[in-house]
Amino acid sequence: MKNLDLFDPRSVMDSDFSLNVSGGDSDFGFAFNDSNFSDRILRIEIMDDAPENRPDSEGCTSIADWARHRKRRREDIKKESVLDLTACPEEQILNCDQPDMEDCGDCGNPDEEAVAMSEESPSGDEAGNSNDSCWSMDSSTVVRVKTLHISSPILAxxxxxxxxxxxxGMRESEQRHVTLRINASEEAALMELLNFMYSNTLSVTAAPALLDVLMAADKFEVASCMRYCSRLLRNMPMTPESALLYLELPSSVLMGDAVQPLTDTAKQYLAARYKDFTKLQEEMMALPLAGVEAVLSSDDLQVPSEDAVYDFxxxxxxxxxxxxxERREILGARLARFIRFPHMSCRKLKKVLTCNDxxxxxxxxxxxxxxxxxxEAPHRQRILAAEESATFNRRYIERAYKYRPVKVVEFELPRQQCVVFLDLKREECVNLFPxxxxxxxxxHLGGQGFFLSAHCNMDQQSSFHCFGLFLGMQExxxxxxxxxxxxxxxxxPTEEFxxxxxxxxxxxxxxxVGYRNLFGIPWTSFMAExxxxxxxxxxxxxxxxxxxH
Structure with missing residues (x-):
């Protein structure tokens, strides 16, 4: 392995070696922190954490505990020390101005036996001169240093x-020594992440620790580890707290696809939990925005009508x-697309026009x-709904409404009159039996509220089941x-009534009032193919x- 220092990382992604390294089943655990299989020295400077910045998983036995810790740290997360390399190309956040390996007598010979990971306590001078990169940690000091032998082809x-x-292509990219600064709260997760990049496995199995690793993997753009953590978390029992946490995990645009299955599972869990819209209303009122969006996106929401969704x-x-x-901004930009206005009643739509919110x-x-x-004619409505069924826009898709939507045409002259159209799917009629x-x-007609009800009941002689239709008044x-x-x-099919x-x-x-056997035939004949x-x-x-009159 004497020629390892000749590897060019700029071509690693195109080499046969890189194809093997990037394979999901490759196990290079034997090479982790082994000088014989490494071409770089990674110096990890661990910075002092404020008490509120301790590891999210420390002392956490559940997702709920992790979430509480994470909430306290949210403002500090926004000040993460790792920056986009493209935003600061001249001065890497990884300090690469250490001498070459040949000039570093303390680093050992890469041809010698593998050395154990070393931990150092920096001298005062070293700590004081460690501010030459493009970031700094005010009020933070280096409390210890870990040194690892790394393989740039594997990590790249x-x-x-x-x-x-x-x-x-910069001079610094060819240096043998690179220095990375992290908070103490990130240490355990980063070590798990580095080990995963070699072995494709993790030693931690608890949800809080997996979430810490997931956050580190997102930070350092290791999509394979994000997928791995996501898969393990999806297979764990979910709770409202964990589902909401997964929906609100900060992830970069590039890495978002890696956790998409986890967020999809969280959305499905919340949609199923709050499927019956009439229950758990107060619990739903406490949901954050992401949780409300997950519930309202479901087609299977059992709700009296879309009017009730709008009111909620x-x-x-x-x-x-x-x-x-702020309310107008949230309603217009985020929540309006989850309300299926085409299936709301005309009376409620009139209120929407005058709503100040x-x-x-x-x-x-x-x-x-x-x-x-x-x-639109009913067949056109079905076409529009079918066209949207394959998209994220669900405005024309009906939910599992308790009260079926109707189309109403009103006349004032020569007498007050309304014509009401009600469509029932075959499967809805099947579910009416027996x-x-x-x-x-x-x-509404003349200021009074009415409704239609379809029944499966016995005929007047109680000899067979049949389809009935009734008209009722609300008041x-x-x-x-x-x-x-x-x-x-x-x-x-001529579409004539x-x-x-x-x-x-x-x-x-x-x-x-109505008719017990609207079609004058038994139920079996009515439902025949x-x-x-x-x-x-x-x-x-x-x-x-x-x-x-």
Missing amino acids: AKSPFFYKLFSN VLRWAKAQYPKVE FDHDVSTKLVVEALFFKA SGRVYSQAF KGSVTFAVDYEFAARSK VSKYKGNYTFTGGKA DSLYFINGVLHLRAELTIR
């Missing part, structure tokens, strides 16, 4: 950070951002877009309201209401 193959350091988002934003300017231009754009979607029911969103008590009504359905049942009724509050009532797997229903 695993880390763009080290690759740039060893191959930037508004309530959460007011609680988290008391200043209206949204910027007027933003709310106008959202409402106009929603109304254009509502005006005695289920599904409700529509509320719609209870002494309110009376007389209407003419008509139920119709599409039974042919055929009247199935009509009548008139005076509501007295809390009552419902060759049934004409399902056009492309969707049942199209229409209800027409007119106020009686």
